Amino acid sequence: MNTRRWDFVSAHAETFGVQRIYRILEVPRSGYYRWLAGAKARPERQAAEGALVAQIREVHTAHKGTYGVRCVHAELRGFGHAINRKRVERLMRRHGIEGRHQRRHKRTTVPDRLAPPAPDLVQRNFFAAQLDExxxxxxxxxxxxxxxxxxxxxxxxxxxxxxxxxxxxxxxxxxxxxxxxxxxxxxxxxxxxxxxxxxxxxxxxxxxxxxxxxxxxxxxxxxxxxxxxxxxxxxxxxxxxxxxxxxxxxxxxxxxxxxxxxxxxxxxxxxxxxxxxxxxxxxxxxxxxxx
CATH class of the missing domain: 3.30.420.10 (Ribonuclease H-like superfamily/Ribonuclease H)
Known part of the structure; x- marks a missing residue:
């Protein structure tokens, strides 16, 4: 929102004068000058963001559109990118990239009530610390x-x-x-x-x-x-x-x-x-x- 304000100020500064625009829009002058100071770096950031979005799309496509934010983030970090997960989430949301959600589970088998029961060795503890446990x-x-x-x-x-x-x-x-x-x-x-x-x-x-x-x-x-x-x-x-x-x-x-x-x-x-x-x-x- 602020970026659009500064774009407006910059586009109409010569016509209406900067001071008048500040007063009408009720925006601080310091914010506009900070925006001007960062004008040179913005194209580089936009190019870097575009490249990152392309990589996100590549990962998402490589896994047939199944990966969500966390898996895409893990894949990028696996490629050596030091990137924040919230940034990945923000870019995926902005560009409409999302993974597939799990459907409701449907039961496929019914236990045989006449079969002799096996001993309950699991005891509802489905954690295993070792392989082949x-x-x-x-x-x-x-x-x-x-x-x-x-x-x-x-x-x-x-x-x-x-x-x-x-x-x-x-x-x-x-x-x-x-x-x-x-x-x-x-x-x-x-x-x-x-x-x-x-x-x-x-x-x-x-x-x-x-x-x-x-x-x-x-x-x-x-x-x-x-x-x-x-x-x-x-x-x-x-x-x-x-x-x-x-x-x-x-x-x-x-x-x-x-x-x-x-x-x-x-x-x-x-x-x-x-x-x-x-x-x-x-x-x-x-x-x-x-x-």
């Missing part, structure tokens, strides 16, 4: 070519990394078993002592190749566990950021894009719970600290 599962689905494609994921609660996943046109036991088997293989087969939540409705068995302890948590559902429903999970984030943004015409296309997104999620997507590191970066730092 606790895993949780999540299931979601997308529609493609008139049918449903189901995705099951196994997530390390400490790093939020997707260790294993499986895609199928059904929700039978194999869907979860395949995801869990992949997770075990990702960790080299050494997962003794891991607590993995599961659901009686989907999986009542686990691979014989490892001895991880299974647990339901008090909610009693693998995909309906508190960890899966209260923290950003890859399946829900994927739906918001990829799956809801287009209609898959073929099963092959859906599988390919979900696979690409899961790879991106693990290696590049910044996570607020990890101090805006990607799961892969978090695990790398975790191993370095242990060494």
């Amino acid at each position: 606790k895993w949780c599962g999540d299931i979601t689905y997308v529609q493609t070519s008139g049918t449903w494609l189901y995705l099951a994921c196994v997530i390390d609660i400490c790093s939020r990394r997707v260790l294993g996943w499986s895609m199928a046109t059904h929700m039978r036991t194999e869907l979860v078993i395949d995801a869990l088997t992949m997770a075990v293989a990702t960790r080299g087969g050494h997962v003794d002592g891991v607590i993995s939540t599961r659901t009686g409705a989907v999986s009542t068995h686990r691979p014989r190749s490892h001895r991880s302890a299974t647990a339901t948590g008090s909610s009693g559902a693998w995909a309906g566990s508190a960890q899966a429903t209260t923290t950003p999970s890859p399946s829900r984030s994927g739906k918001r950021e990829t799956m809801h943004q287009r209609l898959f015409t073929t099963m092959h296309q859906a599988r390919l894009e979900i696979f690409q997104w899961l790879t991106y999620y693990n290696s590049r997507r910044r996570h607020s719970a990890l101090d805006y590191l990607s799961p892969a970066e978090f695990e790398q730092r975790h191993h370095q600290q242990e060494r």
